[in-house]
Every structure is written in C-alpha cells, then in structure tokens.
Amino acid sequence: MSSNISDKSNFIWKIADILRGDYKQHEYEDVILPFTVLKRLDRVLIDTHDEVVKLNKELTYKNKAPFYAK
Numbered sequence: 001m002s003s004n005i006s007d008k009s010n011f012i013w014k015i016a017d018i019l020r021g022d023y024k025q026h027e028y029e030d031v032i033l034p035f036t037v038l039k040r041l042d043r044v045l046i047d048t049h050d051e052v053v054k055l056n057k058e059l060t061y062k063n064k065a066p067f068y069a070k
Contacts, residue, residue, distance in 0.1 A: 020028050
C-alpha cells in the first residue's frame with residue numbers, strides 16, 4: 001500500500017515539475033497562490049458572471065462614445 005501511495009505521489013510531483021516549466025522551485029509558490037485565489041474568486045462569482053459581462057459591455061460602449069455625447 002505504501003508503495004502505491006509513493007508511486008502516485010511521485011507521479012503528481014512529476015506533473016507539477018512539467019507544469020512549473022521555466023519557474024524555479026522556490027518561485028512556484030509565487031505563481032500557484034495567485035492562480036488559486038483567482039480560481040476561487042471565479043467560482044464564488046460565477047452566479048453574477050452574466051450580469052457583470054452585460055454591465056461591462058454597457059460601460060465599454062458608453063466610454064467609446066464621443067465626449068460631446070455624454
């Protein structure tokens with residue numbers, strides 16, 4: 001059983017090494033933490049996503065109007 005867990009652990013770490021790419025091991029946490037926070041925010045705000053996109057389109061359109069049209 002211990003060997004099976006060890007094999008899985010090694011497999012996961014190998015994947016992490018591939019995903020880490022050009023980042024050095026001590027820099028990895030600087031990347032993972034912000035992406036974890038962003039992913040969490042995405043999940044928390046999913047219910048309001050459509051409203052936010054709609055509002056963004058409205059505000060973008062208003063900001064592109066000529067200054068005299070405001």
